[in-house]
Amino acid sequence: MTQWAPSSMPEPWDRGLQSERTTLAWVRTLLSLLIADVALARLTADRSAFLAILMLAIPMPMTLHLLNALGSRGTRIERQLRDSLPLRDAWKFTSTLTWAVVAIAPLELMTLFVT
Amino acid sequence: MRSAGTPGAVLGGAAERQNESVGGEAVEEEPDPRFSLANERTYLAWIRTALALIAAGVALDALAGRISEPARLTVSAALISVGALCALAAHSRWRRVQVALRCRRPLPLLRWSVALGYVIAVIGVVLIVFV
Numbered sequence: 001m002t003q004w005a006p007s008s009m010p011e012p013w014d015r016g017l018q019s020e021r022t023t024l025a026w027v028r029t030l031l032s033l034l035i036a037d038v039a040l041a042r043l044t045a046d047r048s049a050f051l052a053i054l055m056l057a058i059p060m061p062m063t064l065h066l067l068n069a070l071g072s073r074g075t076r077i078e079r080q081l082r083d084s085l086p087l088r089d090a091w092k093f094t095s096t097l098t099w100a101v102v103a104i105a106p107l108e109l110m111t112l113f114v115t
Numbered sequence: 116m117r118s119a120g121t122p123g124a125v126l127g128g129a130a131e132r133q134n135e136s137v138g139g140e141a142v143e144e145e146p147d148p149r150f151s152l153a154n155e156r157t158y159l160a161w162i163r164t165a166l167a168l169i170a171a172g173v174a175l176d177a178l179a180g181r182i183s184e185p186a187r188l189t190v191s192a193a194l195i196s197v198g199a200l201c202a203l204a205a206h207s208r209w210r211r212v213q214v215a216l217r218c219r220r221p222l223p224l225l226r227w228s229v230a231l232g233y234v235i236a237v238i239g240v241v242l243i244v245f246v
Contacts, residue, residue, distance in 0.1 A: 018152050021152070021156065022156055025159045026159060028159075028163070029166075033166060036169070039170070040173050043174075077152075081148055086145045087148050087151050089151075090155055094158060094206055097162060098203065098205070098206040101165055102203060104169055104199075105195050105196065106199075108169065108173050108195050109195055112188055112192055113188070113192075
């Protein structure tokens, strides 16, 4: 049975890896969003070119902005971890990503029922 | 006032960093960075689930030609709506967990994951019946 290490043991984790794993999770998610956005816009284009353009115009810039900001955020987090500084909440990142995903839904519902 | 202590000296050691009020009473603590980052990764996993639900709804409508139109529209709309709700709920949960970590409170219970399982099961049954 696995047991927790006693608290007197030296720290068993590398702070840099935590940051790297989180950055990779962000990259996976943003890549999924990017691909899904293009694929959904392509499927929508057969029914309504206008909605397809909207689908690219709204979530795509948000996703590209997040991808662009991700590199500097990863570096900043790693520096904060190594210098034992408190991490800043990812409020702006999570809010932007949530709205980028949520924005797709009404456009797709419009495609379903309007066209 | 925020004071940075020695994080990571022991498991959960970063939790020793404390934000203290003027009277010196601890009201909020800097959580272990591992927990904050794990919370963020869990949020991202939920967002990918939401995206998969939305994509499934659209793909069903576009590619499933053998299903009757009312059933196809209903199931597609349900999947897309559940996906959007899932994304909103994921963000709300990320925020609540972050607050709980900072205040060293127990993490809030996750009730809607069970509901999500039931919704997906019902959608599956509807698809089986109507195909």
